[in-house]
Structure formats: structure tokens, C-alpha cells
Amino acid sequence: MLNVIGSLCVLLGGLLCRQTVMSERRRCRMTLDGMLLSLRQISEEIRLSRTPLPDLFAVCTGADQPDIKAFFQTIVFQLRSGTSVAETWKNALPLLPLTQPCLAILDELGQCLHGDEEAVTKALSLAVQRLNRERDILEQNRAQADQRLTALTLSAAALLVILFI
Numbered sequence: 001m002l003n004v005i006g007s008l009c010v011l012l013g014g015l016l017c018r019q020t021v022m023s024e025r026r027r028c029r030m031t032l033d034g035m036l037l038s039l040r041q042i043s044e045e046i047r048l049s050r051t052p053l054p055d056l057f058a059v060c061t062g063a064d065q066p067d068i069k070a071f072f073q074t075i076v077f078q079l080r081s082g083t084s085v086a087e088t089w090k091n092a093l094p095l096l097p098l099t100q101p102c103l104a105i106l107d108e109l110g111q112c113l114h115g116d117e118e119a120v121t122k123a124l125s126l127a128v129q130r131l132n133r134e135r136d137i138l139e140q141n142r143a144q145a146d147q148r149l150t151a152l153t154l155s156a157a158a159l160l161v162i163l164f165i
Helices: 002-049 053-060 066-080 085-095 100-111 117-164
Strands: none
Touching: 002 053, 002 066, 002 100, 002 117, 053 066, 066 085, 085 100, 100 117
């Protein structure tokens, strides 16, 4: 009886591990979508009304996605303390639960957020384009990655159950 209960616990642990990783991946996708939306809004505001970046970042602190909100709140807080835009952007990047390629794109963008409005909007457009490409790649590989994760977690749990019995 104890072996059966232990085996059930191990199998449930494997399923919990799978669910946790799937939840992190979903959070990554939602954060990427929120970041794309915020960057598009910033680009449009710069182009149409020439609003300064600190003011645009302050507007983005009202984002629905908590990770995006925390990212821009950190930027606004550090900008008020006199830190440069590039430095605050780089300091806030670890708050975003994104893949390494997406973080690298955003890091490059942070280094380009200075100069005239044309250069900034060009950098924003390029970053949005590259992030969209990364998003498409993630979506294409999503089904296979989910299948591999399921196979890995359930196989590991089944192996542990066999070892317990």
C-alpha cells in the first residue's frame, strides 16, 4: 500500500513539474506579447506627439501584465534618480522572464534609446520586428517543446516509480 501511495506521489510530482514549466513558458509568451504592445505604443507616441521617453515609460507602468509593469516602474524610478536611459533599461532587463535571444534584442534596443526621434523610432521598429520573428519561432516550436517536456517529465516519474516498486 505504501508503494502505491509513493508511486502516486512521484507521478503527481512529475505532472506538477510539467505544469510549472508550462506555466513559465506561458508567462514568457504573455510577457513578450505585452512588451511588443508597449514598444509599439512607445514608437507611435514618439512619432505622433513627440512625447519624451521618460513620460512614455511612466505611461507604460499602467500595463496589464505584471512583469511589464514592474519593468517600466523600475525604469521610471531609476530615471528619477538621475541614471541614464540605457543604464536603467539594462538594469531592469532581468525582471523580464524572456528567452535569451529576446533579452539580447531588448538590450540592444536599450543602447539605442538616445538621439533624435527618428533614430529612436527606427530602433524601436527594428526591435519589434526582431521580437516578432522570435515570437513566431517560439510558436512554431511550441507543440514539439510541449511534447518533449511531457515525455521527459512522465518518463522520469515512471522510472522513479519502477525503482520504488
